[in-house]
Amino acid sequence: MAEIDPLQIPLNLRTHILQGLVTPRPIALVSSINQEGLVNLSPFSFFNLFSTNPPLLIFSPSRRARDNTTKHTLQNVIEVPEVVIHIVNHAIVQQTSLASCEYPREVNEFVKAGFTPVPSVRVKPPRVKEAPASFECKVKQVIPLGEIPGSGNLVICEVVLIHVQDEVLDEDQKINPWKLQAMARLGGDYYAHISGPAIQQVPKPTVNLGIGFDQLPPEIRSSMVLSGNDLGMLANAERLPDAGEVRQYLLRPNLPDLKHMDQDQRHAYAKIKLQYGLVMEAWKILLA
Numbered sequence: 001m002a003e004i005d006p007l008q009i010p011l012n013l014r015t016h017i018l019q020g021l022v023t024p025r026p027i028a029l030v031s032s033i034n035q036e037g038l039v040n041l042s043p044f045s046f047f048n049l050f051s052t053n054p055p056l057l058i059f060s061p062s063r064r065a066r067d068n069t070t071k072h073t074l075q076n077v078i079e080v081p082e083v084v085i086h087i088v089n090h091a092i093v094q095q096t097s098l099a100s101c102e103y104p105r106e107v108n109e110f111v112k113a114g115f116t117p118v119p120s121v122r123v124k125p126p127r128v129k130e131a132p133a134s135f136e137c138k139v140k141q142v143i144p145l146g147e148i149p150g151s152g153n154l155v156i157c158e159v160v161l162i163h164v165q166d167e168v169l170d171e172d173q174k175i176n177p178w179k180l181q182a183m184a185r186l187g188g189d190y191y192a193h194i195s196g197p198a199i200q201q202v203p204k205p206t207v208n209l210g211i212g213f214d215q216l217p218p219e220i221r222s223s224m225v226l227s228g229n230d231l232g233m234l235a236n237a238e239r240l241p242d243a244g245e246v247r248q249y250l251l252r253p254n255l256p257d258l259k260h261m262d263q264d265q266r267h268a269y270a271k272i273k274l275q276y277g278l279v280m281e282a283w284k285i286l287l288a
Contacts (some may be wrong), residue, residue: 011065011150019045020187024194027185028059029086029096031110031117031125032076039117039126040072041099041109043088045185046152055159057085057135060145060152068149072105074142077155081139082123085157086131090181090193095130122160132168132180136161201277203236210236220286225267230274234283241284249284258288 006014019025028047032040046060061074077083088096092115099113110117110126117126123136137157145152168179177199184192192198213221213235221231241249250258258266270282 015065015150016187019185023186024184024192025186027088027096027183028057029088029092029099029128029131030059030073031084031086031128032073033080033082033125034072034076034105035079038106039108039110040076040105041113041115041128042071042073043096043100044073047085050156056140057137057157057159059085059155059157061155062152063146063149065149068147070153074153074155077139077142080124081142082125083137083139083155083157084120084123084125084127085135085137086128087133087180088183089132090183090195091132092128092130093183093191096183120161127163131165132182133162133164135159136163208238210238211240217286219263220267223263223267225264226271226274230271233274233277233279234286237279237283241280241287246284246287249281250288258285 004017006018009017025045026047028044030042030044032042034040042061044059044061046062048058050056050058061071063070073083095113095115099109099115101109101112103109103112109115110128116129118129120127120136123138127134127136135157137159139155140158141154141156143154143156145154164175168175170176170179177194178196180194182194184194186192213231216231216235220226220234223231226234249255256269258269261269266285266288270285273279273282273285
């Protein structure tokens, strides 16, 4: 395994390694405005949600590595501490990339990237009509992380109003990730399209406790068939099925003859059930 001291390699290689490994990163398409009323629109992938109460988003415009200059967005939020942060989906990713061009300060990226500006309700910068969702924000604080090339600047934004396109909502008004079609940033010129099989549901333990890896029978924990993810699903079960449940399961029609399967065969059959999220059924197969 390679061991890399980040301070002992060139900045461009360090940037490539860090941005190539810390992925996927959500993309903030940020509109801002300066005191003269000039609008700027620029994407940032150093971005995330950091609090829901209060609702806080943070993005970071870094100093340019080549000449240590700062971006117009950073200059704007210092002059007018308000922004609109837009979520980037597949439908607008190419236009978003175009907005990242380093146009002169007087150039409006809404025009260059072909976006439609619409007035915001509670802040001065306009919104992007085509975005699937946008957050009107007041900038609470800007924290410089350094004065050298590559240094970030944390722009802490409090959300004061959210706009969401109807087509990305379910009937219960929750966000549907398949409908959102969000894009995420990888390293270099690579992006990820969050759609189809890329979206997976992984049960999130909250109050209930999984049995844990230490409670897995040795022959299961050392399985040559079951993967770490498979074992994680089994270990996330709150309990094991009892003998009565296993016996009842064995009475099911059209069930393969589990008792005459060898260990690897039973593990392979259980693995199929795990692929469909049938954890307790997989356990009954393993314990048969």
